[in-house]
Amino acid sequence: MADTSKLHPATIVTNIKSCIPIVLDYEGSQYNNWATLFKLHFRANLVMDHILPPASPIVPPPATAAEKLAAKALWERLDDIVRQWIYSTISNDLLNMIIHQEDTATEAWDRLVHLFQDNKSARALALNAKFTNTKLVDFPNVKAYCTRLKVLADNLANVGHKVSDERLVLRLLRGLSEEYKTFRTTVQHRTPLPSFDVVRSMLELEEDSHAEDAIHDFDSNAVLVSHNVTPQNFSGN
Incomplete structure (x- = not known):
């Protein structure tokens, strides 16, 4: 039987949000x-x-009444800790929906699990619609897109509809704006098609290149405008 006199690692976690930085x-x-x-x-x-309780119950070795009480107390304490972790990393709306005073972890x-994985077909349809209609113009930059x-x-994978890397790349390319037309054509004709991670990196570099070109064009236009300025422009006539 486990030695309940030793500190359990779960009891010394002081800030669950530093371990699970997602709400x-x-x-x-x-x-x-x-x-x-x-x-x-x-x-x-x-x-x-x-x-996730084990499929086969673990049969503990013989123990004294005091050891059984100590083990039960530790189990209940750990279960409350785990439940606190869960409750502390979900929104108030979710908390109000799932919390029950006598629940176990x-x-x-x-x-x-049931909330987010039940009705998988309906969730898959909704997610697929969002996936299909996602476009770069709706985001501030390539990274967010x-x-x-x-x-x-x-x-989608979480509800049983895994998206292949190739489909992910093709969706990325199809959602690009017109200014990335040349980039899209170049990438989609590669054989084999690059991975999503590779295309994402390429696209971020392409975005940087577009930004540099825009700055260069702005500076060039500013120079042309300054060269066309004559004293008559300021004469008030």
Whole structure:
């Protein structure tokens, strides 16, 4: 039986938000990342069985009554800690929806799983519509555009509709604005098609190049304007 006199790693975590820097909201766009980070955190702190109980019950070795009481107290404390972690990293709307006073950590976790993974077909249709209609013109820069596409692709995978890397690249290219027409044509005719990560890096460089060209054109126009200025322009006539 585990030695309950030793400090359990989960009991010394002082700031869960430094470990899980995501606040899960009702839209659920970050659910996959949130759940992945939490599972890593649970394993690292030896509390994975508080959200995913083992398929086969673990039979503890013989113990005294005092040891059984100590083990039960530790388990309940750890379960409350895990539940606090979950509640502290979701929005108020989600908290109000899933919180139950007598829940265990497993029940709290399962409520979120059901919320974001039930009705997968309906969620997949909605996510696919967003994925298909995502375009660069709706974002301030290439980085934000690519990040949104990747998040939508991850969410589709989370509901059982995995987006291939090739489809992700083609969606990225199709959503580009007219100023990237040459870039799009060049990339889509490559064989094999570059990976999403490669195309994203190429596109960010292309964006930088466009910005430099715009500055150069502005400076050139400013010089031309200054050369065309004559004293008569300021005579007031």
